[in-house]
Amino acid sequence: xxxxxxxxxxxxxxxxLVVALDARGFPDLPGQAYGSGTLPTLVAAVMFCLxxxxxxxxVRSRAPAIRLDAWMRAPGAAWRMAAVPLFVAAFVLLxxxxxxxxxxxxxxxxxxxVMTVRPATALVVAVAATAGIWFVFARLLGVPLPLGxxxxxxx
Amino acid sequence: MEALLAAFAAALAPQVLLxxxxxxxxxxxxxxxxxxxxxxxTALLVPLTFFLEPLAxxxxxxxxxxxxxxxxxxxxxxxxIPGTPASAAYTDDAYRLTQKGQAxxxxxxxxxxxxxxxxxxxxILVLAAPRIARFSLGFSSYEYFWLALLxxxxxxxxxxxxxxxGGLSICAGLLISMIGIDIVTGTPRFTFGDTPxxxxxxxxxxxxxxxxxxxxxxxxxxxxxxxxxxxxxxxxLFAGVGGTVWRYKGGVARxxxxxxxxxxxxxxxxxxAAWISYAVAKRFSREPEKFGTGHAEGIVSASSSNNAALSxxxxxxxxxxxxxxxxxxILIGVLMMKGVTPGPMVFVMDQGLVGAIFAIFVVANLxxxxxxxxxxxxxxxxxxxxxxxxxxxxxxxxxxGAFATNNAYFDIWIMLAVGLLAFAxxxxxxxxxxxxxxxxxxxxxxxxxxxxxxxxxxxxxxxFSRPIAGTLGVLTLxxxxxxxxxxxxxxxxxxxxxxxxx
Numbered sequence: 001x002x003x004x005x006x007x008x009x010x011x012x013x014x015x016x017l018v019v020a021l022d023a024r025g026f027p028d029l030p031g032q033a034y035g036s037g038t039l040p041t042l043v044a045a046v047m048f049c050l051x052x053x054x055x056x057x058x059v060r061s062r063a064p065a066i067r068l069d070a071w072m073r074a075p076g077a078a079w080r081m082a083a084v085p086l087f088v089a090a091f092v093l094l095x096x097x098x099x100x101x102x103x104x105x106x107x108x109x110x111x112x113x114v115m116t117v118r119p120a121t122a123l124v125v126a127v128a129a130t131a132g133i134w135f136v137f138a139r140l141l142g143v144p145l146p147l148g149x150x151x152x153x154x155x
Numbered sequence: 156m157e158a159l160l161a162a163f164a165a166a167l168a169p170q171v172l173l174x175x176x177x178x179x180x181x182x183x184x185x186x187x188x189x190x191x192x193x194x195x196x197t198a199l200l201v202p203l204t205f206f207l208e209p210l211a212x213x214x215x216x217x218x219x220x221x222x223x224x225x226x227x228x229x230x231x232x233x234x235x236i237p238g239t240p241a242s243a244a245y246t247d248d249a250y251r252l253t254q255k256g257q258a259x260x261x262x263x264x265x266x267x268x269x270x271x272x273x274x275x276x277x278x279i280l281v282l283a284a285p286r287i288a289r290f291s292l293g294f295s296s297y298e299y300f301w302l303a304l305l306x307x308x309x310x311x312x313x314x315x316x317x318x319x320x321g322g323l324s325i326c327a328g329l330l331i332s333m334i335g336i337d338i339v340t341g342t343p344r345f346t347f348g349d350t351p352x353x354x355x356x357x358x359x360x361x362x363x364x365x366x367x368x369x370x371x372x373x374x375x376x377x378x379x380x381x382x383x384x385x386x387x388x389x390x391x392l393f394a395g396v397g398g399t400v401w402r403y404k405g406g407v408a409r410x411x412x413x414x415x416x417x418x419x420x421x422x423x424x425x426x427x428a429a430w431i432s433y434a435v436a437k438r439f440s441r442e443p444e445k446f447g448t449g450h451a452e453g454i455v456s457a458s459s460s461n462n463a464a465l466s467x468x469x470x471x472x473x474x475x476x477x478x479x480x481x482x483x484x485i486l487i488g489v490l491m492m493k494g495v496t497p498g499p500m501v502f503v504m505d506q507g508l509v510g511a512i513f514a515i516f517v518v519a520n521l522x523x524x525x526x527x528x529x530x531x532x533x534x535x536x537x538x539x540x541x542x543x544x545x546x547x548x549x550x551x552x553x554x555x556g557a558f559a560t561n562n563a564y565f566d567i568w569i570m571l572a573v574g575l576l577a578f579a580x581x582x583x584x585x586x587x588x589x590x591x592x593x594x595x596x597x598x599x600x601x602x603x604x605x606x607x608x609x610x611x612x613x614x615x616x617x618x619f620s621r622p623i624a625g626t627l628g629v630l631t632l633x634x635x636x637x638x639x640x641x642x643x644x645x646x647x648x649x650x651x652x653x654x655x656x657x
Contacts, residue, residue: 001582008583012323019330019345026342034608036337036344039601040330047326050319057319069582077376084372084550088571091554092564108551115378115543129548133555141206143559 006058012051020044083114099148104130162510174211182219183530186226187537189236193223194481198366202556218519228265233384241425241461244433251449259391272459273520275411276466288502300603301627306477308634310422310589318642328590332597351565358488360557360570368574378543403455414460418467424480425461432460
């Protein structure tokens with residue numbers, strides 16, 4: 001997904017302005033003209049100039065505001081790509097209430113189906129991957145992966 | 156001699172060796188599967204290395220990246236798909252050799268040259284790093300400020316594509332590094348109130364997002380079909396390799412030294428080293444017309460150079476804490492989390508650790524020969540792993556890896572947000588290497604800047620008052636000027652071309 005250079009340039013300019021405004025409230029070192037706002041302001045100033053340069057380049061190029069690359073227009077590509085953030089978001093939101101062992105297999109199964117894996121293979125992979133990651137992180141490395149609903153059953 | 160023995164004893168301790176061998180197998184897999192880059196493999200290793208001793212953690216990263224850079228040659232030669240970007244320079248030559256029925260010669264040459272290049276790179280690292288460290292013991296905050304800034308400037312100068320985009324990438328990295336409590340005054344900055352951002356942005360989810368989520372997004376959109384190249388036999392593997400490497404021994408030596416030097420430049424890693432060495436080999440060759448047609452000379456030069464670059468990148472990383480490439484940027488992130496700050500003092504205070512790190516490099520490069528041979532023989536199986544099964548599993552691993560370091564759900568959101576941001580930037584031609592360098596160097600730049608400004612009582616000219624600091628400062632400003640002039644010129648030329656075309 002290629003935006004016209006001016007679009008991202010404008011976003012950088014806006015971020016630079018917000019940062020510079022915010023940094024004005026940071027305290028200086030006692031007796032100095034410098035403080036925790038100095039470097040953020042400097043970086044914001046550079047970002048503002050470079051972002052402005054990008055706006056000029058983008059406007060001059062007369063490229064369309066947004067252009068999809070060929071691979072993104074392939075059938076199903078956009079949907080499969082959207083599945084990645086959806087998977088992560090659903091995973092984080094459900095991880096604590098439901099627990100790792102209950103959340104992971106169905107979510108991974110669904111993602112594998114979106115990726116056009118055959119259902120039987122997807123089921124086996126989803127369960128095996130969940131077990132493998134549980135073993136490595138929870139058992140070997142001692143990471144407290146949440147058990148969620150299973151907490152009371154296990155303990 | 157005694158120090159040498161102690162170094163190897165530490166590197167060959169059962170626990171460390173086990174980690175190194177396991178990481179090697181992992182690295183070979185990562186490199187051989189197209190789409191999994193050495194940097195991504197290292198980023199995925201980070202959540203695991205977090206639980207290891209510093210030496211074992213470094214060993215894991217060194218071994219995995221060494222193996223991955225070689226293994227990237229395997230699908231390059233067999234399928235004409237480079238496994239990692241560092242193999243792209245000579246993929247055509249290697250694939251043409253395979254088409255001529257000489258896949259064994261291509262891969263055997265790749266392997267032997269990778270080992271030779273790696274070892275020469277290690278030799279340069281061992282010779283150069285302690286000397287530079289001793290020289291830089293007297294450096295004060297002024298020198299460190301300019302060094303870090305020089306590193307960042309180098310990263311923009313060498314990154315391909317627009318210098319303006321490289322500069323914006325640096326600014327973004329610096330701003331992300333400033334999120335959280337400011338170390339000098341204790342003020343919270345850009346935390347959006349009382350959020351988990353007060354502790355700053357944790358580096359591991361950022362690394363995973365930047366280098367793994369971006370690739371996963373791309374590969375999930377268009378999963379490549381698994382392929383089955385022909386199986387290779389051991390006998391055919393090394394036939395003619397010795398003669399070929401000997402014929403181009405000058406190329407091996409030149410490219411390895413060049414590779415180590417390019418690797419040491421901040422921001423330039425194994426892929427740029429391979430491209431430059433390939434171009435240099437072509438320029439000096441007696442048969443430049445044969446390059447690109449299945450000629451071994453380019454393969455010899457570029458595949459020794461990309462492995463040498465890996466070791467070269469550790470010179471500034473270990474001596475100054477300034478990463479030479481994206482892999483060492485990740486390594487420095489890991490070390491800082493473990494409370495080890497790389498710098499010249501490490502060479503004085505902890506010579507044992509430094510010696511052991513050098514020994515691990517030698518061990519990893521020697522292990523490459525047998526393990527790489529096995530990987531080539533198993534290549535048919537390795538390349539048959541279907542991408543549409545592999546990438547969802549890696550995604551799950553990323554999410555857990557981001558969670559595991561701080562047991563924080565917030566870190567998974569950080570990983571996702573940085574991943575989407577980095578993907579959008581990379582798709583639009585913004586290089587990511589300067590951004591990760593800026594993120595790692597940000598705190599160092601700010602700390603040395605504030606220290607210096609306090610010492611100088613606010614007088615900016617003091618930054619040029621010491622001879623070495625002054626030289627570094629002028630050099631940095633000269634690079635900025637050169638980059639700005641070049642950008643202006645190319646901008647004008649592009650505008651002129653657009654006007655003519657319009």
